[in-house]
Amino acid sequence: xxxIRNIAIIAHVDHGKTTLxxxxxxxxxxxxxxxxPGELIMDSNxxxxxxxxxxxxxxxxxxxxxxxxxxxxxPGHSDxxxxxxxxxxxxxxxxxxVDAFEGPMPQTRFVLQxxxxxxxxxxxxxxxxxxxxxxxxxxxxxxxxxMFNLDATEDQLDFPxxxxxxxxxxxxxxxxxxxEDITSLLDAIIEHVPPPKVSEGTPQMLITSLDYxxxxxxxxxxxxxxxSLKKAQWINIVNNDGKKVKQQIKGLFVFEGLAKKEVNEVxxxxxxxxxxxxxxxxxxxxxDGENPESLASIAIDEPTMSMLFxxxxxxxxxxxxxxxxxxxxxxxxxxxxxxxxxxxVVPTDSADSFRVYGRGVLHLxxxxxxxxxxxxxxxxxxxxxxxxxxDGKKHEPIEELTIDLPESVSGKAIEMVTKRKGQxxxxxxxxxxxxxxxxxxxxxxxxxxNYLLTATAGEAIMTHRFKEFxxxxxxxxxxxxGSLISMENGKAxxxxxxxxxxxxxxxxxxxxxxxxGQVIGENSRPNDLVVNVTKTKKLTNMRSSGADDKxxxxxxxxxxxxxxxxxxxxxxxxEVTPKAMRLRKILLKExxxxxxxxKALVV
Numbered sequence: 001x002x003x004i005r006n007i008a009i010i011a012h013v014d015h016g017k018t019t020l021x022x023x024x025x026x027x028x029x030x031x032x033x034x035x036x037p038g039e040l041i042m043d044s045n046x047x048x049x050x051x052x053x054x055x056x057x058x059x060x061x062x063x064x065x066x067x068x069x070x071x072x073x074x075p076g077h078s079d080x081x082x083x084x085x086x087x088x089x090x091x092x093x094x095x096x097x098v099d100a101f102e103g104p105m106p107q108t109r110f111v112l113q114x115x116x117x118x119x120x121x122x123x124x125x126x127x128x129x130x131x132x133x134x135x136x137x138x139x140x141x142x143x144x145x146x147m148f149n150l151d152a153t154e155d156q157l158d159f160p161x162x163x164x165x166x167x168x169x170x171x172x173x174x175x176x177x178x179x180e181d182i183t184s185l186l187d188a189i190i191e192h193v194p195p196p197k198v199s200e201g202t203p204q205m206l207i208t209s210l211d212y213x214x215x216x217x218x219x220x221x222x223x224x225x226x227x228s229l230k231k232a233q234w235i236n237i238v239n240n241d242g243k244k245v246k247q248q249i250k251g252l253f254v255f256e257g258l259a260k261k262e263v264n265e266v267x268x269x270x271x272x273x274x275x276x277x278x279x280x281x282x283x284x285x286x287x288d289g290e291n292p293e294s295l296a297s298i299a300i301d302e303p304t305m306s307m308l309f310x311x312x313x314x315x316x317x318x319x320x321x322x323x324x325x326x327x328x329x330x331x332x333x334x335x336x337x338x339x340x341x342x343x344x345v346v347p348t349d350s351a352d353s354f355r356v357y358g359r360g361v362l363h364l365x366x367x368x369x370x371x372x373x374x375x376x377x378x379x380x381x382x383x384x385x386x387x388x389x390x391d392g393k394k395h396e397p398i399e400e401l402t403i404d405l406p407e408s409v410s411g412k413a414i415e416m417v418t419k420r421k422g423q424x425x426x427x428x429x430x431x432x433x434x435x436x437x438x439x440x441x442x443x444x445x446x447x448x449x450n451y452l453l454t455a456t457a458g459e460a461i462m463t464h465r466f467k468e469f470x471x472x473x474x475x476x477x478x479x480x481x482g483s484l485i486s487m488e489n490g491k492a493x494x495x496x497x498x499x500x501x502x503x504x505x506x507x508x509x510x511x512x513x514x515x516x517g518q519v520i521g522e523n524s525r526p527n528d529l530v531v532n533v534t535k536t537k538k539l540t541n542m543r544s545s546g547a548d549d550k551x552x553x554x555x556x557x558x559x560x561x562x563x564x565x566x567x568x569x570x571x572x573x574x575e576v577t578p579k580a581m582r583l584r585k586i587l588l589k590e591x592x593x594x595x596x597x598x599k600a601l602v603v
Contacts, residue, residue: 004269005193006223008072008088008120010111011097020097020127020166021073023182024062025258059209059221059255059271064186070255070271074111086282086298086341088114089208090223090271093121093193095185096143100126100134100163100175102430103142105402110465113150122147122159123188129175130165133431136175160188196223196269202288203227203235203268206295207280211273212339216251219273220280225295227288228267229274234289237280240297246289250276282341303344303357304397304442304466307364307565308381309333310353312575314588315489315515320579321377326352329378332371340367357386359466361446365562372576379573379584383565385442388469395469397442400425402435403452405460410434412455420444421473441473442466447566479569482528484521485585486514490534498551500531506556507583508533517588519572522557530590559583571596 009021061070072087088094094115098104104112115122124143126136140161147157162185163175170178171185209221229235231252236244253260253273266272274286283297311317311326318324323332333345333354344357358364361383368380388395401422403413407429413436414424422440429435445464452460484504494510506521514520514533523529559567561581564574568583571593575582587593 003067004070004196005067005189006070006072006090006092006196006269006271007095007123007189007193008074008091008093008115009095009097010074010088010115011108020095020125020182021060021071023166023169024069024071024186025060026169060258061255062257065190067190069186069189072271086208088118088120089206089298090221091115091120092196093123093189095125095189096122097125097127098139098143099131100129100136100139101131102404103135103139104146105463109146109150112146116147116150116152116156119153121156121192121194123185123192124159124161125171125185126161126163126175127166129163130168136163160192162188197225198268199226201226202291202293203229203286204288204293204295205229205272205274205286206298207282207284207286208298210280210282210339210341216275218278218280218338219253219275220277220284220286221271221273222286223271224266224268226268228265229272229286230265231263235277236287236289236292237277238285238287238292238294239281240283242294244287244292245279247277247279249274303342303359303386305360305364305383305385306355306357307383308348308353309356310350310379310381310573312377312379312577313352314379314518314575314582314584316513316575316577316580316582317377319577321372321577322375324377329376330354332374332376336367343367360442361562361565365565368576369561372578375578377575377577379575380565381573381586382568382570383446385446387472390469394472396472398439398467398470399442399445399464400467401438401440401445401462401464403438403460403462404430404433404435405452405456407432407434409456409459410436413452413460416448416451416455417444420448420476439467440464441470441476444476447479450563450566479567480526482523482526483519483569483572483583483585484523485528485530485590486516486518486520486534487530487532487590488534489515492520492533493536494551494553495537496531496533496535497553500533501554503529503531505554507559509556510553515584515588517585517590519568519583519585528593 059070059072061068072091074087096108096112098108112122126139128134129136144157162171162173164171164182169182170180171182172179173184203224204226205222205224207220207222211219211221229249229252231249233249234246235249236246238244252263252266253275254263254266254270260273285294287293309329311329312324333356337343337345342359342363346355346357348355356364371378385397401417405413417438417440420440421444422438425437425439427434427436449462452462492508492510492512492514497506497510504521504523508514508520520533564581564583568574571586573584573586575584585593587596
């Protein structure tokens with residue numbers, strides 16, 4: 001039997017996990033000389049490549065000195081934290097990747113805590129030691145302090161440290177002595193990560209992840225902790241309530257390189273994918289067909305935010321989407337729930353709308369972006385946080401927020417966060433920058449990134465993660481400025497935009513099609529303002545001097561999907577189609593909006 005090591009790579013966003021995975025895959029000689037796999041090989045879907053973040057955890061394996069190293073690349077963003085917690089159950093050790101300049105960040109703390117609680121041995125990899133002003137020794141100390149604060153055992157605190165630059169393809173035990181390759185890291189994995197613990201008995205596998213394909217259906221992924229599994233074998237799926245369902249395995253796969261390789265038998269200790277079974281969930285156990293014994297289940301973090309998804313009913317519906325009906329949207333959301341476990345979809349009073357629950361704005365915006373690329377048209381309402389009643393009192397989700405920004409603008413950020421009911425926990429200078437830590441309601445984070453980037457000229461780096469539910473903190477001021485709303489259907493005429501530029505900032509370009517009720521800009525005052533941008537210049541037979549001066553238009557503001565979702569008010573939607581993204585009022589007619597406002601005042 002081949003010797004096996006199962007490791008997960010955990011780190012904060014953008015600390016170099018996927019780049020390190022690239023170098024490990026190359027070191028395992030997976031690619032022939034003529035093959036050019038490119039960079040960030042594990043970030044396989046388009047959104048991951050564009051955003052430069054890992055969204056879905058992935059398995060791969062390499063063979064080094066006769067040992068098979070199963071690696072799990074995990075997401076670094078807190079919205080996908082549930083994914084990390086689960087896949088850690090498949091590992092026997094973790095590579096904790098830390099930036100040599102930034103040191104441990106909030107997300108590092110979160111995933112490291114989970115790894116230490118599971119008793120996993122960490123190998124600390126201090127990456128990017130070629131950065132200016134980096135302090136590898138201080139970062140090593142801060143990682144030790146962090147582990148000590150997280151109640152690590154003596155064995156865990158006695159961690160090996162490897163230094164290097166994943167980007168330049170070297171790792172060493174001493175950061176002052178660069179090497180030619182990453183063999184120091186691979187040797188450390190074989191030496192310090194224990195082989196999988198295997199016990200005798202009937203087969204047992206905790207389902208910790210799943211894969212989905214339209215051809216083979218759902219596949220259960222996990223580490224076989226006991227016994228062996230064979231193709232065509234009868235097994236029982238034991239769920240959380242102890243209910244057992246007998247099924248037959250149709251296919252067994254192990255991970256080899258970047259692909260899955262079909263095998264006839266899998267032995268304990270190996271990470272495998274089981275095909276042909278259905279009706280399972282994450283946390284269920286695959287057990288023996290005759291004498292099933294279940295393993296302790298794993299809890300999945302519950303959603304903290306929800307959005308309303310509804311069909312596109314704007315005047316421009318169906319112009320560039322293939323899937324526009326509520327049946328299409330419902331089927332797609334149900335399909336997403338098959339693989340996206342932190343997602344929950346609840347029907348509403350209307351057959352055309354669905355309330356979708358997720359882990360945060362990024363988590364849900366990735367789903368929306370994927371759907372629009374597949375040809376769906378839909379409209380999304382304002383994100384709202386999920387509230388709970390605990391001991392008869394209203395509670396809301398609280399997040400740990402870290403802002404890294406230039407020292408000169410830190411005062412603005414503190415003022416902005418405290419207005420949104422944030423409480424400062426610490427303030428730490430780093431070179432010419434400042435690291436601020438806060439506790440803030442999840443509601444307060446919605447829309448905060450836009451304001452911060454504007455106030456700091458794009459210099460602020462903001463990260464946050466869910467902490468706990470705390471009593472309701474009171475009202476938070478919303479967006480201060482009102483909307484500029486289109487009065488007519490037609491084209492946005494440069495002449496009209498120019499005349500209205502003093503009224504606010506525009507989101508639409510000259511000659512772009514607009515419709516009545518569309519939000520085409522931001523008013524410079526708090527109230528909403530209905531404007532006519534389709535009015536053309538009146539022609540006369542007299543030409544006055546200066547009448548034909550060139551119109552100078554300020555470039556329109558273009559939102560990303562997350563920015564648009566965080567920007568809208570409660571009475572607005574983001575309309576998303578494969579080719580366009582527009583903001584609009586829920587009620588397009590001005591008299592309908594006035595009637596609704598009066599009704600609300602009476603109530």
